[in-house]
Amino acid sequence: MNETALHVFQAINTVQKQLSETGVAKGRKNQQQGYSFRGIDDIYNALSGIMASAELCVLPVVLERILVERETKAGNALFYVTVKVNFCFVSSRDGSKHVVTTYGEAMDSADKATNKAMSAAYKYACMQAFCIPTEGDNDADTTTHDVAPKISIAKETKEKFAEQVRACLAGADVDGLNQLWHEWAADERVVLWNLFNSQERTTMKDLMRKGG
Numbered sequence: 589m590n591e592t593a594l595h596v597f598q599a600i601n602t603v604q605k606q607l608s609e610t611g612v613a614k615g616r617k618n619q620q621q622g623y624s625f626r627g628i629d630d631i632y633n634a635l636s637g638i639m640a641s642a643e644l645c646v647l648p649v650v651l652e653r654i655l656v657e658r659e660t661k662a663g664n665a666l667f668y669v670t671v672k673v674n675f676c677f678v679s680s681r682d683g684s685k686h687v688v689t690t691y692g693e694a695m696d697s698a699d700k701a702t703n704k705a706m707s708a709a710y711k712y713a714c715m716q717a718f719c720i721p722t723e724g725d726n727d728a729d730t731t732t733h734d735v736a737p738k739i740s741i742a743k744e745t746k747e748k749f750a751e752q753v754r755a756c757l758a759g760a761d762v763d764g765l766n767q768l769w770h771e772w773a774a775d776e777r778v779v780l781w782n783l784f785n786s787q788e789r790t791t792m793k794d795l796m797r798k799g800g
Contacts, residue, residue, distance in 0.1 A: 596677055596684040599644035604718050606638050628707040631714055643681045648710065649674040651689075653702065658695070663781045669694055669701040673709045677717065688713045741779055750783045757788060762795050769796065 639645065652672035660666050671692045678685040692709025694701050714720065749768065756765040769792075772780060784792065 594684065595682045596644070596679040596686050599639075599642040599679050599681075600677060600686065600717060602642040603635070603638050603644060607634065607718050607720050628711050631711050631720075634720075635714060635718075643679060645678050645680055646710070646714070647676045647678060648706070649676065650706075653705075655701070659778055659782065660697070661778065663778050664697060665782075666695050666697055667701040669696075669705045671702065671705045671709055673706065673713070675710065675713045675717075688717050690716070741776060746780065746783055749780060753784070753792070754788070757791050757795070760795065762798050765792065765795050 650671055650673050652670075654670045656668045658666040658668050673690060673692065675688045675690065676685050677688060690709045690713040692705040692707070692712070694704030694708055696704060752768055753765060755761070756768065769777065781789065
């Protein structure tokens with residue numbers, strides 16, 4: 589190994605030594621399931637000063653991002669993102685570096701899924717590279733999403749169903765709408781419900797209430 593390749597590993601080892609004594613406490617609580625975990629802020633706070641003293645920085649390069657739209661059991665949109673990231677551990681002393689590749693996964697109902705996935709990737713890259721002491725199960729985000737099962741319904745079938753339902757709505761056909769709707773299982777209805785806009789959903793609810 590040449591001399592210029594040495595310092596990055598010395599710096600990583602320096603961070604490992606300090607964290608082996610203190611670790612990073614699980615100071616946060618999952619809102620739904622009540623278990624403790626260490627968040628990305630805990631990792632940043634623990635590493636910032638130590639890494640600066642060790643002349644080490646971590647630079648991310650995103651290699652891949654995959655977005656899948658899912659649904660909650662309530663029928664709301666949920667965005668599931670997976671990222672593949674190279675984290676370059678770089679010595680500010682001599683420019684030597686070592687690359688750690690990790691994946692991050694996260695779900696969010698708005699625009700934060702990618703941010704969360706990046707944070708997860710960074711957190712576990714650091715936890716594994718620096719061997720940060722842990723206990724119990726792997727950590728998770730502050731919230732746990734109640735995801736509906738992924739149901740596969742053919743596009744043509746969904747289009748035909750939506751056309752039939754809209755015909756019932758146009759004609760205020762209560763019996764026809766209820767018959768169409770109840771031909772499907774509950775988990776399939778979650779998927780079909782998302783075919784309609786908010787106004788159509790309101791009309792559907794009103795008509796189905798009338799039909800009992």
